[in-house]
Amino acid sequence: xxxxxxxxxxxxxxxxxxxxxxxxxxxxxxxxxxxxxxxxxxxxxxxxxxxxxxxxxxxxxxxxxxxxxxxxxxxxxxxxxxxxxxxxxxxxxxxxxxxxxxxxxxxxxxxxxxxxxxxxxxxxxxxxxxxxxxxxxxxxxxxxxxxxxxxxxxxxxxxxxxxxxxxxxxxxxxxxxxxxxxxxxxxxxxxxxxxxxxxxxxxxxxxxxxxxxxxxxx
Numbered sequence: 001x002x003x004x005x006x007x008x009x010x011x012x013x014x015x016x017x018x019x020x021x022x023x024x025x026x027x028x029x030x031x032x033x034x035x036x037x038x039x040x041x042x043x044x045x046x047x048x049x050x051x052x053x054x055x056x057x058x059x060x061x062x063x064x065x066x067x068x069x070x071x072x073x074x075x076x077x078x079x080x081x082x083x084x085x086x087x088x089x090x091x092x093x094x095x096x097x098x099x100x101x102x103x104x105x106x107x108x109x110x111x112x113x114x115x116x117x118x119x120x121x122x123x124x125x126x127x128x129x130x131x132x133x134x135x136x137x138x139x140x141x142x143x144x145x146x147x148x149x150x151x152x153x154x155x156x157x158x159x160x161x162x163x164x165x166x167x168x169x170x171x172x173x174x175x176x177x178x179x180x181x182x183x184x185x186x187x188x189x190x191x192x193x194x195x196x197x198x199x200x201x202x203x204x205x206x207x208x209x210x211x212x213x214x215x216x217x218x
Contacts, residue, residue, distance in 0.1 A: 005043050011050040012039060018054055022061060031217050044208045069079075072151055079159045079201065086197040104189060111185045118178040122170070125188050129167045132195040137161045139202045142210075144217055153209050156202050163198045166191040 007015075016035055025031040038061070042053050054061070064074050090096045105211040111121065142148055166187070170177075177184035210217070 005048055007039055007043055007050075011042075014050055015039065015042070015054065019061065022139055023064070027157065034061070040208065040212050044088075044204075072155060076158055079155060079205070080162065082129050083159055083162065083194070083197055083201055086201055087193050090193055090197070093176070100193075100203065103192065107185050107188055111181050113190075117200075121184070122174055125184075125191075126167070128168055130189055130194060132192075132199065133160065133164060136163075136195070136199050136202055139199065139206060141204075146211060147210070147217070150209060150213060151203070155207055156209075159202050159205075160195075160198045163194040165192060 015038060019031065019035060019038070023031070023034070023035075036058065038054075041057075042050065045053075060078050062072055063077075090100045110116075116124075137157070138158075140153075144152065147153055170187075173187065177187065
């Protein structure tokens with residue numbers, strides 16, 4: 001298991017000073033909540049460069065208002081941005097490109113060499129997407145009620161909003177795909193990519209949340 005980075009006292013002091021200069025909170029608890037969130041996120045996702053981390057998350061910091069509603073909105077859009085970041089990695093990161101090429105190769109042969117009927121082809125693709133949706137749903141559940149009530153945990157299921165949209169859109173596009181296999185293949189590639197990206201993001205965030213709030217499991 002990869003050891004997470006631990007923020008230094010100097011880095012935390014820099015972070016707190018940065019937040020206090022950029023934001024004004026009437027309630028000190030809101031400030032503490034934001035600092036706690038950023039420290040935890042930095043330890044899990046940062047590379048040790050606190051300045052770059054704060055610059056990359058400046059939009060999240062600026063939009064954070066401290067109220068429960070605004071916190072939920074901030075977390076939702078942060079998750080959506082991270083979903084796209086993971087998805088795009090499959091098309092430009094060298095370590096992910098083999099998976100992308102393998103998926104394209106398999107889909108191309110599946111669509112154009114097996115000579116399946118459009119209905120059969122559609123049923124298989126949708127069945128795979130439904131299975132991925134169920135997997136994501138299982139990952140967003142936890143037996144602990146206190147964990148499930150956490151704002152960051154509750155929004156894990158919302159990570160799949162965009163992937164699920166591709167599934168719901170199939171009904172409207174089914175007839176069109178019957179006559180356009182290449183576009184159907186592109187749709188399947190994007191849908192699979194978004195679902196896999198969502199599952200990877202949920203697994204990562206779930207792990208972070210459970211480590212941060214492990215005291216709630218006792």
